[in-house]
Amino acid sequence: MESVRFVAPHPEHLSKESLQDAITELAACITVATARLLDLIAELDRREAWGDWGVKSCAHWLNWQCGIGLGAAREKVRVARALAMLPLIREAFARGEVSYSKVRAMTRIADSDNEDYLLMIARHGTASHVEDLVRSFRRVRHNESAKVANEAHTMRELNWYWDDDGSLVIKARLPAECGALVLKALECAVDEIDDQQFNDNVSAETSLPEKPYAARRADALGNIAGDYLTSNTKPSRQAERYQVLVHVNREALKKMSGVDGAELQHGPGLCRDTARRIACDATIIELETDAQDNPLNIGRKSRTVPPSIRRALEHRDKGCRFPGCTNVRHLDAHHLQHWADGGETCVRNLVLLCRHHHRLIHEDGFKVTTRDDGKVLFFTPGDIWIPDVPALTAPGTNVESIAKDAGIDVSAETLTPKWQGERMDMGMAVEGLIQRGDL
Ligand SMILES: [Zn+2]
Numbered sequence: 001m002e003s004v005r006f007v008a009p010h011p012e013h014l015s016k017e018s019l020q021d022a023i024t025e026l027a028a029c030i031t032v033a034t035a036r037l038l039d040l041i042a043e044l045d046r047r048e049a050w051g052d053w054g055v056k057s058c059a060h061w062l063n064w065q066c067g068i069g070l071g072a073a074r075e076k077v078r079v080a081r082a083l084a085m086l087p088l089i090r091e092a093f094a095r096g097e098v099s100y101s102k103v104r105a106m107t108r109i110a111d112s113d114n115e116d117y118l119l120m121i122a123r124h125g126t127a128s129h130v131e132d133l134v135r136s137f138r139r140v141r142h143n144e145s146a147k148v149a150n151e152a153h154t155m156r157e158l159n160w161y162w163d164d165d166g167s168l169v170i171k172a173r174l175p176a177e178c179g180a181l182v183l184k185a186l187e188c189a190v191d192e193i194d195d196q197q198f199n200d201n202v203s204a205e206t207s208l209p210e211k212p213y214a215a216r217r218a219d220a221l222g223n224i225a226g227d228y229l230t231s232n233t234k235p236s237r238q239a240e241r242y243q244v245l246v247h248v249n250r251e252a253l254k255k256m257s258g259v260d261g262a263e264l265q266h267g268p269g270l271c272r273d274t275a276r277r278i279a280c281d282a283t284i285i286e287l288e289t290d291a292q293d294n295p296l297n298i299g300r301k302s303r304t305v306p307p308s309i310r311r312a313l314e315h316r317d318k319g320c321r322f323p324g325c326t327n328v329r330h331l332d333a334h335h336l337q338h339w340a341d342g343g344e345t346c347v348r349n350l351v352l353l354c355r356h357h358h359r360l361i362h363e364d365g366f367k368v369t370t371r372d373d374g375k376v377l378f379f380t381p382g383d384i385w386i387p388d389v390p391a392l393t394a395p396g397t398n399v400e401s402i403a404k405d406a407g408i409d410v411s412a413e414t415l416t417p418k419w420q421g422e423r424m425d426m427g428m429a430v431e432g433l434i435q436r437g438d439l
């Protein structure tokens with residue numbers, strides 16, 4: 001491919017005026033390019049094309065393929081999704097007229113009723129004005145809802161049932177502060193799943209509860225439950241009550257076996273692949289039974305992966321080995337050749353995987369093998385090798401040409417607000433927004 005070279009004068013050689021013009025013009029170009037980037041991300045997310053690689057979400061794909069930090073990547077996905085339903089803001093963003101900072105803030109509260117109003121403020125004010133307005137608006141809305149909170153308290157409940165497919169379905173109605181606590185715990189647990197420090201910018205109010213995000217919350221709930229049970233030290237006799245037991249027939253664990261002989265204690269049956277995954281790294285109690293399945297002899301408890309091997313494995317792998325994964329907590333030791341098939345429990349035959357990726361290997365057709373030199377290789381269900389970290393390559397594109405190719409005229413004034421330095425009347429601005437919502 002022939003590369004296009006963009007020769008720009010060295011900043012030292014620019015006058016003060018042209019230096020400022022160069023910065024504002026380039027910022028407008030970057031805004032146009034960012035709008036294009038979010039358009040592309042929205043499409044990738046909509047098609048779930050990132051799923052082909054076994055990464056957990058669109059944000060993880062961005063983290064892996066583009067080197068964007070997870071917090072920033074999640075925020076980009078949130079904004080990209082929100083923009084799909086905000087045509088006016090999207091259009092102004094695509095023309096480089098409102099910056100990404102403003103768009104980010106607006107998408108937290110924008111809907112079809114108020115987007116033109118917000119856009120008017122965004123065009124006239126600075127990014128701080130828009131952020132202040134969004135914050136004030138959310139505070140006012142919150143106070144209004146306090147009146148109904150008391151009624152909500154009396155309506156609280158939590159119900160569950162086992163669905164036909166063996167899933168547990170939970171439905172809960174929680175008072176706001178309790179709900180917020182649950183959401184915060186879920187948010188933290190999702191962050192932990194991604195080995196990402198808590199980041200204020202990460203939005204919990206993603207407007208579209210789509211599959212990947214919701215699925216990660218479900219995983220997070222499982223982790224919260226697991227953490228609660230392990231951190232709550234009960235007297236040992238009681239502790240047994242707080243373990244999740246899976247009954248499984250040894251024969252059923254073998255790869256070629258046709259028996260689906262696994263079930264949760266007091267719960268539904270489990271498919272063989274799931275049972276194999278759970279057994280990969282678990283505490284095993286052998287139970288000898290007679291022909292009628294009555295217990296004859298209960299063996300000693302043993303871990304499939306003894307602590308010493310586990311420590312060596314943690315030292316070697318540090319975290320989940322799946323390409324692009326950043327998880328360092330809630331890890332399973334996966335047997336490359338399952339112990340039920342005669343695989344050895346030694347560091348060579350083990351690899352650390354987070355629960356999500358462990359499930360992909362056992363239940364979703366992804367494969368993992370080792371080469372003779374010990375390198376661990378992962379493959380998609382279609383046998384395509386998944387590279388560890390792809391190199392970022394920038395073909396002959398520059399940000400200026402993105403605006404030009406899109407037929408957008410970008411100048412030093414495109415992005416600058418029409419603000420003349422006057423004070424913003426926040427009360428009036430919030431009132432204006434509220435009125436939009438009441439129309
Ligand atoms: Zn496994």
Ligand SMILES: [Zn+2]
Binds near residue numbers: 320326353354
């Ligand atoms: Zn992983």
